[in-house]
């Protein structure tokens with residue numbers, strides 16, 4: 001705390017919480033766009049929170065991305081983690097395997113000495129096939145866990161960056177631009193007012209599954225994500241945002 005006060009970060013946390021109307025904000029020093037270690041600090045802060053807020057037997061749904069991968073990288077065992085089950089939030093969403101939620105879940109769970117379940121369903125399925133797969137007893141049971149977790153941990157991306165990273169077809173990228181998408185989370189794209197303008201069809205958690213009962217932790221830093229963070233928070237204020245000074249200052253300067 002004294003370190004935070006010295007750097008003025010607690011004032012920044014309060015301002016950001018007020019501006020975004022989020023109950024709790026944690027701001028870490030520096031900017032993850034510029035310093036790669038900042039993402040690991042975001043990861044470490046997230047692990048502390050998980051350790052203090054999870055109860056034995058809880059299920060945690062985890063999204064993909066490089067930020068979530070750095071949470072997995074920093075993970076350490078904790079008494080409560082040994083009875084936690086980690087599950088992926090949604091399908092692969094076209095990401096490289098290293099940053100897909102299945103991969104992150106398995107690494108996180110191994111390092112935490114926790115339990116995990118993986119979702120082996122391809123991304124590119126016809127609606128019909130997806131619907132019938134979801135009725136398979138093993139998948140159905142897993143989806144029930146995924147869609148009703150105790151905690152959700154996810155990142156936020158800048159819309160165009162995410163669409164390009166996922167090798168989205170050019171026509172779809174153009175459509176996102178036309179819709180003025182600025183933010184992405186869980187495969188959903190949002191405009192600056194937090195309206196969903198596109199949703200990737202994939203198995204797993206759907207945003208409207210989320211109720212007040214889940215603790216939703218958003219981990220996103222870097223000034224480049226400021227607009228995306230603000231837009232997503234208009235859709236659904238998360239319970240807790242873990243971010244960095246770069247993003248926090250940029251959100252406060254913007255709009």
Ligand code: BG6
Pocket residue numbers: 063064065066067068093095099154155156157158162184185186187
């Ligand atoms: C995706 C998540 O995999 O990663 C999204 O599903 C998030 O929720 C994105 O927007 C962020 O990626 P990164 O690499 O910037 O952490």
